[in-house]
Amino acid sequence: MNSKFIEISKFFETEYPLNKDGLQEMLSLFQKKTFKKGSRILYDGMEERQLRFLNSGVIREFYTSLDKETNINFYTKPQFITDLYSFNNDAKTKKNQESITEIELISVEKEAFRTLLDKYECGKSFMYISFQKLLRQKELLEYNRITKTAEELYKELFIYKPSWLEKIPQYHLALYLNITPETLSRIRKRIS
Numbered sequence: 001m002n003s004k005f006i007e008i009s010k011f012f013e014t015e016y017p018l019n020k021d022g023l024q025e026m027l028s029l030f031q032k033k034t035f036k037k038g039s040r041i042l043y044d045g046m047e048e049r050q051l052r053f054l055n056s057g058v059i060r061e062f063y064t065s066l067d068k069e070t071n072i073n074f075y076t077k078p079q080f081i082t083d084l085y086s087f088n089n090d091a092k093t094k095k096n097q098e099s100i101t102e103i104e105l106i107s108v109e110k111e112a113f114r115t116l117l118d119k120y121e122c123g124k125s126f127m128y129i130s131f132q133k134l135l136r137q138k139e140l141l142e143y144n145r146i147t148k149t150a151e152e153l154y155k156e157l158f159i160y161k162p163s164w165l166e167k168i169p170q171y172h173l174a175l176y177l178n179i180t181p182e183t184l185s186r187i188r189k190r191i192s
Contacts, residue, residue, distance in 0.1 A: 005030070007078035008053050008106060026116050030106040035099050041081070042097035048087035050107040053080050057103030058167050062096050062175070071176040072141070074100075076163040081105075084134055100168065150177045151187050158191070 005027045030053070035041065041052070044064060054075050061073040061081075072095070075081050086093040087110060144153060154177060157164055164173065174184040 005106070007055050010078070025119075026108070026113070029108040029112050029116065031108070032104065032106050035103050035105065037099055037101050039099045039103075040096065041099065041103075041105070042083065042093060042095060044094055044096050045092050047090060047092050048083050049110050050082070051080065051087060051110065051113050052082050052105050052107040054078055055104040055106055058100040059097050059103060060100050060168070060172055062098070063094060064096060069096075069175060070178065071172055074161075074164050074168050074172070074176070076161075076167050100172065145178070150179045150183065151190070153177055154184070154187050155191065 008027065008030070009023070032055070035057075041059065042048070042061075055078055059075040059081055060071055061075070062069045062071045064070075081097065083093040083095050085091065086095075144156065148156075154173075157173075168176075170184055171181050174181040177184060179187075
């Protein structure tokens with residue numbers, strides 16, 4: 001198997017099994033791209049036209065307003081990074097994505113992917129499962145951000161997302177926790 005497809009094949013084997021013919025045909029549609037650190041992958045106001053899978057590297061996802069950015073997610077392991085709402089509904093996204101390190105993505109054009117899912121009659125269930133997972137994550141994130149302190153959220157990162165603490169610069173973690181880097185530094189000292 002081509003090395004660029006190892007991670008996405010593992011993903012489909014564990015997260016969403018497809019029949020072998022469908023998986024092979026889907027993999028043949030993907031193209032590999034490499035981006036330098038600091039590259040914008042997704043911009044607020046654009047429509048997702050590709051299904052993108054992070055093979056390697058680190059990406060931050062964030063919202064922007066007139067005076068600030070707010071980090072909402074980080075991708076540190078092989079997984080899909082596409083804004084599924086934009087992709088599925090042909091709508092403009094409100095999110096931005098930027099590479100924190102050099103990254104390798106594989107992607108497939110939206111129409112080719114939809115045609116393939118229709119052919120193998122797995123499109124509806126794939127999108128349904130993906131949306132359910134996304135909604136669960138979003139609901140948990142919103143709940144945690146409203147009900148927990150920055151220190152409690154940091155402790156959860158320590159338990160559930162240790163790769164973030166290893167791979168994400170402190171400045172970006174502080175933006176995610178909605179605190180200053182100095183406050184994050186004090187929290188880290190208290191915990192360690």
